[in-house]
Amino acid sequence: MHSRSYITVRYAETDKMGIAHHSNYPIWFEVGRTDFIKMFKTTYTDLENAGVMLPLVNLNCHFNLPAMYEDELIVRTWCIHMTAARIEFLYSVKRRDEDGKEVELCYGSTEHGFIDAKTFKPCNVKKRLPELYAKLNGNIKEI
Amino acid sequence: MHSRSYITVRYAETDKMGIAHHSNYPIWFEVGRTDFIKMFKTTYTDLENAGVMLPLVNLNCHFNLPAMYEDELIVRTWCIHMTAARIEFLYSVKRRDEDGKEVELCYGSTEHGFIDAKTFKPCNVKKRLPELYAKLNGNIKEI
Amino acid sequence: MHSRSYITVRYAETDKMGIAHHSNYPIWFEVGRTDFIKMFKTTYTDLENAGVMLPLVNLNCHFNLPAMYEDELIVRTWCIHMTAARIEFLYSVKRRDEDGKEVELCYGSTEHGFIDAKTFKPCNVKKRLPELYAKLNGNIKEI
Amino acid sequence: MHSRSYITVRYAETDKMGIAHHSNYPIWFEVGRTDFIKMFKTTYTDLENAGVMLPLVNLNCHFNLPAMYEDELIVRTWCIHMTAARIEFLYSVKRRDEDGKEVELCYGSTEHGFIDAKTFKPCNVKKRLPELYAKLNGNIKEI
Numbered sequence: 001m002h003s004r005s006y007i008t009v010r011y012a013e014t015d016k017m018g019i020a021h022h023s024n025y026p027i028w029f030e031v032g033r034t035d036f037i038k039m040f041k042t043t044y045t046d047l048e049n050a051g052v053m054l055p056l057v058n059l060n061c062h063f064n065l066p067a068m069y070e071d072e073l074i075v076r077t078w079c080i081h082m083t084a085a086r087i088e089f090l091y092s093v094k095r096r097d098e099d100g101k102e103v104e105l106c107y108g109s110t111e112h113g114f115i116d117a118k119t120f121k122p123c124n125v126k127k128r129l130p131e132l133y134a135k136l137n138g139n140i141k142e143i
Numbered sequence: 144m145h146s147r148s149y150i151t152v153r154y155a156e157t158d159k160m161g162i163a164h165h166s167n168y169p170i171w172f173e174v175g176r177t178d179f180i181k182m183f184k185t186t187y188t189d190l191e192n193a194g195v196m197l198p199l200v201n202l203n204c205h206f207n208l209p210a211m212y213e214d215e216l217i218v219r220t221w222c223i224h225m226t227a228a229r230i231e232f233l234y235s236v237k238r239r240d241e242d243g244k245e246v247e248l249c250y251g252s253t254e255h256g257f258i259d260a261k262t263f264k265p266c267n268v269k270k271r272l273p274e275l276y277a278k279l280n281g282n283i284k285e286i
Numbered sequence: 287m288h289s290r291s292y293i294t295v296r297y298a299e300t301d302k303m304g305i306a307h308h309s310n311y312p313i314w315f316e317v318g319r320t321d322f323i324k325m326f327k328t329t330y331t332d333l334e335n336a337g338v339m340l341p342l343v344n345l346n347c348h349f350n351l352p353a354m355y356e357d358e359l360i361v362r363t364w365c366i367h368m369t370a371a372r373i374e375f376l377y378s379v380k381r382r383d384e385d386g387k388e389v390e391l392c393y394g395s396t397e398h399g400f401i402d403a404k405t406f407k408p409c410n411v412k413k414r415l416p417e418l419y420a421k422l423n424g425n426i427k428e429i
Numbered sequence: 430m431h432s433r434s435y436i437t438v439r440y441a442e443t444d445k446m447g448i449a450h451h452s453n454y455p456i457w458f459e460v461g462r463t464d465f466i467k468m469f470k471t472t473y474t475d476l477e478n479a480g481v482m483l484p485l486v487n488l489n490c491h492f493n494l495p496a497m498y499e500d501e502l503i504v505r506t507w508c509i510h511m512t513a514a515r516i517e518f519l520y521s522v523k524r525r526d527e528d529g530k531e532v533e534l535c536y537g538s539t540e541h542g543f544i545d546a547k548t549f550k551p552c553n554v555k556k557r558l559p560e561l562y563a564k565l566n567g568n569i570k571e572i
Binding site: 016017019022023024025026027030048053055056057058059060061062063066108120 | 445446448451452453454455456459477482484485486487488489490491492495537549
């Protein structure tokens with residue numbers, strides 16, 4: 001189970017090389033993560049209201065092809081690993097070529113720690129949000 | 144009395160036109176505002192810790208010349224108007240040309256309301272932070 | 287005639303005040319401009335390919351209410367003034383409240399000069415792109 | 430041999446978690462890269478004028494501690510690997526704690542391909558820019 005997010009490259013996201021600047025991909029990954037979490041009838045805002053935050057621990061991006069202004073991108077998001085303290089997401093950013101075939105521009109992953117929004121200390125999401133934990137944990141992609 | 148902030152244009156701040164994207168100027172104005180407030184032996188963080196925030200109400204920018212990647216910019220900031228509820232800043236962004244003469248790339252202004260960080264309701268900074276109010280109010284630029 | 291653009295506020299667009307940072311509005315206006323131009327069966331990319339660019343000359347924003355993370359925004363864009371050398375757009379950014387009623391968060395305008403992509407000198411779009419000029423000029427909003 | 434870049438966290442760089450958003454680190458790495466290249470009496474702009482660009486192929490970031498608004502960061506940049514077609518940089522982002530001791534907030538690396546600015550095809554920088562190649566190649570950090 002994965003989410004699909006649709007993004008049109010903004011002019012402000014391009015750089016003088018004429019392509020979308022690489023710093024946008026982590027932001028697009030985040031859009032994918034937001035949509036992935038929405039699939040479970042919750043939102044990242046609900047998470048934060050429940051006092052849980054998901055700061056980034058690790059970020060990896062591999063760039064194959066540039067994204068251009070006005071390109072219509074498809075961001076797919078999977079959850080590939082989860083414990084009571086950590087969660088890892090995988091992302092694939094694609095665009096359709098002239099023949100309508102999807103080509104991958106970038107793929108990457110992010111690893112997050114579950115922390116308490118007040119103390120910024122790690123928290124056990126399995127205990128804090130057992131239902132969400134169960135839902136997410138039931139949708140880990142085998143890789 | 145005004146502050147001077149020094150900014151080098153980042154690659155990520157350029158767009159496919161080859162110039163710094165206009166959405167960076169409000170961010171550079173904010174850097175100027177931060178430095179202006181620091182002149183009064185306080186910081187914007189102190190303000191927020193005192194429970195006061197300064198959300199933007201109005202923004203105006205006038206663009207004369209583009210800023211290019213690696214340009215070294217000088218942002219000057221003035222306070223041009225202040226009441227117990229509102230404050231207005233004026234900004235000038237310049238660069239030195241080949242002859243070392245300063246040329247203005249952009250000027251603009253921002254108007255902010257003083258609000259309570261908790262209630263997001265307007266607050267009277269003259270009562271809440273009388274010392275800072277007096278300091279700022281003593282440095283209004285005549286225009 | 288105006289365009290409607292739909293934007294969901296990204297986490298990266300928020301700031302420590304907990305609201306969408308004001309520097310995002312010029313970017314959202316640009317998304318609206320892109321969609322407005324698309325209505326005329328052309329794209330901003332076509333414009334640039336035709337050797338014409340639209341750098342910003344003036345930017346104005348008035349902020350009424352903050353936009354929050356995950357808010358679904360509607361950006362409406364109108365062309366309110368046009369000459370052979372200049373074009374001005376008006377924008378309104380709204381969100382639906384609990385009752386489904388639209389509330390305006392921000393409105394603003396941008397004024398652009400038509401310039402030659404090579405020389406960066408002003409160009410007469412009425413002569414350079416007579417068809418587009420006629421189309422746009424036939425859709426000026428009376429204000 | 431490495432470069433030191435000094436960055437003060439901007440308000441616009443924070444997010445609703447109250448910390449600098451992770452998408453800023455690749456931008457700060459780029460600032461570091463710019464300063465690293467300047468040490469060799471050349472600039473990234475010179476590179477582009479020579480028809481060579483350095484698009485990103487891989488990006489890795491590891492986050493230890495958050496950066497806060499107004500934090501004064503030190504970005505150190507090293508070149509850790511180089512061939513005629515590829516170059517890899519290592520970055521460390523630190524901040525001084527209360528005792529003046531440096532603490533690392535984030536470290537990461539970026540790998541870039543040398544491409545021709547016109548064709549976007551890989552180019553041999555050893556042949557195209559032999560002097561710069563020699564200079565950079567003489568300053569690889571052993572790791």
